[in-house]
Amino acid sequence: MSRELVYDQELSIKQALVAKSPDMVAQRKRMHAALELQPGERVLEIGCGTGIMASEMAASVAPTGNVTGADTSAAMIAMARGLCAALVNVEFIEADAADLPFANGSFDVVTVTQCLCLVSNVEAAIGEMFRVLRSGGRAVILETDWDTLVWNCTEPRLMDKIMAIYKDVYIDARLPRTLSRLLKRAGFDIRGRDQFAMLNWTFDPDTYSGHQIDFTMALVKNHQVLSVGELEAWLESIRMAAEADEYFFSLNRYIFSAVKP
Numbered sequence: 001m002s003r004e005l006v007y008d009q010e011l012s013i014k015q016a017l018v019a020k021s022p023d024m025v026a027q028r029k030r031m032h033a034a035l036e037l038q039p040g041e042r043v044l045e046i047g048c049g050t051g052i053m054a055s056e057m058a059a060s061v062a063p064t065g066n067v068t069g070a071d072t073s074a075a076m077i078a079m080a081r082g083l084c085a086a087l088v089n090v091e092f093i094e095a096d097a098a099d100l101p102f103a104n105g106s107f108d109v110v111t112v113t114q115c116l117c118l119v120s121n122v123e124a125a126i127g128e129m130f131r132v133l134r135s136g137g138r139a140v141i142l143e144t145d146w147d148t149l150v151w152n153c154t155e156p157r158l159m160d161k162i163m164a165i166y167k168d169v170y171i172d173a174r175l176p177r178t179l180s181r182l183l184k185r186a187g188f189d190i191r192g193r194d195q196f197a198m199l200n201w202t203f204d205p206d207t208y209s210g211h212q213i214d215f216t217m218a219l220v221k222n223h224q225v226l227s228v229g230e231l232e233a234w235l236e237s238i239r240m241a242a243e244a245d246e247y248f249f250s251l252n253r254y255i256f257s258a259v260k261p
């Protein structure tokens, strides 16, 4: 049974901070390369979060193309609307990935980053991606296999406990393993599969792992499975690894590119 991850205002602010970090800028650069957007294209981003990717894609498809961002979180949609207030070719709507309010074939491109892992009916969501794409349209998806996370600390027992909670917030924390099959079953042709690692060698707050510390502290506190003392000991054990010049964070991410025949 997975614990629900509520993207409320507090989490949306954390997401906005991590989105600006150099690691996330580099991740979006990889997504832009996979998307190969052209002026005039109609793009849908599912699970658009803070709207930062949508704002960047809007520039790639301007002046005649447009970007629609969909997300179930009202807090995220409010943040995205604020970020993109000055852009005329972007709009955001509250909508569920598994039940999109768009006609068949409405988009040239559908993209989703780190959202399908949170969707309870992922097959329905992939079916919806297929339905709203035109024939020849492209889907680009980024997901993580959380079993690939290696985060060094001097208290591995505490890290194991934290990671068990951490993985539990995802409906499917290992989605890349089954995504090829799910995409093919929905009717997609797979055009490319790529992998990269979020890799941090230093204990720096403005890295992906630095922001994950903050995120993990909030998450674990909310679920009250570990005591405050254990949480502080976990953080201290990461600091101690860093002081010994053994800070190491590595997490594999996968980008799938597919086409609707």
Ligand SMILES: C[S@@+](CC[C@H](N)C(=O)[O-])C[C@H]1O[C@@H](n2cnc3c(N)ncnc32)[C@H](O)[C@@H]1O
Binding pocket: 007, 015, 019, 046, 047, 048, 049, 050, 070, 071, 072, 073, 076, 095, 096, 097, 098, 112, 113, 114, 115, 118, 119, 120
């Ligand atoms: C980890 S965040 C990723 C946000 C953004 N794509 C990014 O990479 O920064 C996951 C997002 O998916 C949204 N989400 C979760 N379940 C969803 C669903 N069923 N349909 C649409 N969005 C959903 C959340 O509200 C959240 O904004």
